[in-house]
Amino acid sequence: MYVIIAGAGKVGWNLARELIDKGHEVTLLENDRRRYLVVEQELEHAVQYGDASELWVLERAGIQRADLVIAVTGDDEDNILICQMARDKYDVERIVARVNNPRNLDHFKELGIEPAVSATDLILRLIEHEVPQYGLVHLLDLAGDRLEIIELIVNPDSPVAGERVGDIAMPDGSLIISVLREGGGFVPQSETVIEAGDEVLVVLDPGLEDDITARFAPNGSRPGG
């Protein structure tokens, strides 16, 4: 795979190193001369000096044959533009953009720059996973397919504790796909009885979270707490 990475900061440099180790061809672009000279001592010809939002710099790096463009500069507007041109002008199949300021995430979405990776967002999700304040944890958003998978922890006082799966009135567009119990996991049948302490994975259409939470933990009780 041929990968172009814009921005040789800590993220870009380490990404380049990892991808080269895995046997990929990589060109790293850096527009700060001093930074470029430092990185060049290690990566040699795999790093080029220039502003990755300039078309000729991208073309010199061979963007026409790139399989993946990763924009991880410190400026969100640069990352948006680099990915937009890679995808729309040079028909690069896959792009990845870094979001520096989470408040700019809407701009990435508005202009269809996906996936957009925000460190703040990732850490927040980890915290949610460790401290599930609302009783449910987002495991995965399948944005293109308009589906998500969430995890719920069943408390002793939850209305579904002791219920058969077939008797739980799940809203249309949702399905219990897995039960994690005592270190193991299994796909439940309709006669499976949900027990207190179970972790239940549910696949659902976006927007049904509140409905699901109401069935598993009504009255604001916290199944995960």
Next chain:
Amino acid sequence: MFILVVGAGRVGSTVAKWALAEGHDVSVLDEDPLSHERLDNELDTSWEEAGGRFTVGTALEIDALTEAGITEADTVIVCTDGDNTNLVVAQIARRRYGIDGVIVRVLDPRRAEWYREQGLSTICPTAVAIDMLEQAVTALT
């Protein structure tokens, strides 16, 4: 017409003053509070007394754009000193706020041309300067 000018440098502030004199409602957004002085310059009164609006804020921040009145704007002129900022703000103005009259300054001629092909109204001073220089040289020979 309500015109929002994003970026009050030499170009932005001059165009803003012209638009106000033409009788339009004009709001200006710039991250530098000192840029207000460029708006007051050559006016008999202050920019606000003359009827203009001024907001300090970063062009990419939705809160700043909202405070500057983007939701009511008929026309948005984007001319900060950063091409990438300008191109993102211009596209946000069109897509998120549905504003048809968006004009954006892009210094890089190639990207100005490509984004024009994508439907943005781009103005490229660099291309104009190149053109004028070439004509001036031609006239000498």
